[in-house]
Amino acid sequence: MKEFFPQVREILYEGPKTDNPFAFRFYNPDEVIGGKKMREHLRFAMSYWHTFCGEGVDMFGAGTLDKSFGGKNPMEIARNRAHAAFELLDKLGLDYYCFHDRDIAPEAQTLRETNARLDEMTALLTQLNREHGKKVLWGTANCFYNPRYAAGAGTSPSAEVFAFAAAQIKKAIEITTALGGSGYVFWGGREGYDTLLNTDMALEQENMARLLRMEAEYARSIGFKGDFYIEPKPKEPTKHQYDFDAATVIGFLKKFGLDDIFKLNIEANHATLAQHTFQHELCVARINGAFGSIDANQGDPLLGWDTDQFPTNAYDAALCMLEVLRAGGFVNGGLNFDAKLRRASCDMDDLFHAYIAGMDTFALGLRIALRIVADGRLDAFVAQRYSSWKTGIGEQIISGRAGIAELERFALEKGDVMPSSGRQEYLENLINGILFTE
Ligand code: XUL
Ligand code: CO
Numbered sequence: 001m002k003e004f005f006p007q008v009r010e011i012l013y014e015g016p017k018t019d020n021p022f023a024f025r026f027y028n029p030d031e032v033i034g035g036k037k038m039r040e041h042l043r044f045a046m047s048y049w050h051t052f053c054g055e056g057v058d059m060f061g062a063g064t065l066d067k068s069f070g071g072k073n074p075m076e077i078a079r080n081r082a083h084a085a086f087e088l089l090d091k092l093g094l095d096y097y098c099f100h101d102r103d104i105a106p107e108a109q110t111l112r113e114t115n116a117r118l119d120e121m122t123a124l125l126t127q128l129n130r131e132h133g134k135k136v137l138w139g140t141a142n143c144f145y146n147p148r149y150a151a152g153a154g155t156s157p158s159a160e161v162f163a164f165a166a167a168q169i170k171k172a173i174e175i176t177t178a179l180g181g182s183g184y185v186f187w188g189g190r191e192g193y194d195t196l197l198n199t200d201m202a203l204e205q206e207n208m209a210r211l212l213r214m215e216a217e218y219a220r221s222i223g224f225k226g227d228f229y230i231e232p233k234p235k236e237p238t239k240h241q242y243d244f245d246a247a248t249v250i251g252f253l254k255k256f257g258l259d260d261i262f263k264l265n266i267e268a269n270h271a272t273l274a275q276h277t278f279q280h281e282l283c284v285a286r287i288n289g290a291f292g293s294i295d296a297n298q299g300d301p302l303l304g305w306d307t308d309q310f311p312t313n314a315y316d317a318a319l320c321m322l323e324v325l326r327a328g329g330f331v332n333g334g335l336n337f338d339a340k341l342r343r344a345s346c347d348m349d350d351l352f353h354a355y356i357a358g359m360d361t362f363a364l365g366l367r368i369a370l371r372i373v374a375d376g377r378l379d380a381f382v383a384q385r386y387s388s389w390k391t392g393i394g395e396q397i398i399s400g401r402a403g404i405a406e407l408e409r410f411a412l413e414k415g416d417v418m419p420s421s422g423r424q425e426y427l428e429n430l431i432n433g434i435l436f437t438e
Helices: 039-042 048-052 074-092 111-132 159-178 200-223 245-255 268-273 278-287 312-328 346-377 379-384 392-399 405-415 426-435
Strands: 045-049 096-100 137-140 183-186 227-230 262-267 291-295 336-339
Touching: 039 346, 045 048, 045 074, 045 183, 045 346, 048 074, 048 096, 074 111, 074 346, 111 159, 137 159, 159 183, 159 200, 183 200, 183 262, 183 291, 183 379, 200 227, 200 245, 227 291, 245 262, 245 278, 268 278, 268 291, 278 291, 278 312, 291 312, 312 346, 312 426, 336 346, 346 379, 346 426, 379 426, 392 405
Parallel strands: 045 096, 045 336, 096 137, 137 183, 183 227, 227 262, 262 291, 291 336
Antiparallel strands: none
8 A cells, every 4th residue: 555654654752852853752652650551541533534634724715735645536535545544543653533424435416325435435444443453432423514404403493404414323323333433422513503583492402302312222223332422512613502511411411311321522622612621621521420532622712713723732631631530531432633733734744743742742641640649739638628528517518417507506606707718829839840840
């Protein structure tokens, strides 16, 4: 097979002091830290769409990076992309990838023809998975690009569009199952509304729940053993997405009795679009038993849209990995780089620089998070801050022995009260001390 990236050799760990730009400084895949190999902690995945389909198009200009890989027609391009993808996975030492149905095979004139293309590409990917020892972290269906989904897929006002989406997702679940995927994602890019003047919100949300239940039941019936994830996002492309943020999705899942079936795939740039921190969204997922997987990227604080940049902010990555450790680590999920090159990064080499940067950032994040845990001062501070719940009136409230009358008696006797200092500045400096000390 032709080599698509002949200028790049296998990327290896060379340590923080290396001056080789094509080496890892912090990601040492087989190094055991915190009881596991780094590759098992991090479970890095490549996003097929950004890496092998996105060409750097924006609202104002054409692509800056050709991703046809020498293909002359849509299916030849699709096959070449698959071979190029496995070369990149091998060279970066990535174990997993994630894909939309339309990333691996372009849509044809009819659903039947499109499905036949998917079957052909699934056979090729099955062979490549086996030959290269790679796995699918999750698959998904692109129910947002085609004009038929302009008003939504599972929440379309048209029952016919709903049926088409259901059929498309059924097929995407079949190929994800055939490829041994350990997860299946639902991201509702157009599952929302642009104006309430034309929208029956109650019916749309009930229909979304119907679709999710049907698809999950079907997946189990054909032997899919992985996780189902919903990926929250507040807006873009719709003005208001129904899967706004982790808390909204959890409320929706509970309302429709779907909370035992679905977990969450938390994306950093979606968190910040919802005016939350990445850490907040992960914490909400974790405390509700819904933590599943992560789309690792970052937004630009000065731009108000989903820029999907490769993550390079080590501070955020550390706080993210702290949440992952607190959640007990990944089971079927992992860190998928739902991230793309910015348009002016227009060399194939930039793809490698971007992945190296993202992987090193999260490796650094993991190392720092383990140091924060081992240091113990942060956890001890939080335990101390809540210590009034362990004894006295706190213990009586939690055990149910103090009701409203006892609380009134306590307050009347005690006089005025104050919480202890939250010491945010001290804690931020404590984290800096851990971050910037060997
Ligand atoms: C879009 C987004 C998607 C999902 C999968 O913002 O994050 O790529 O991850 O459909
Ligand atoms: Co995503």
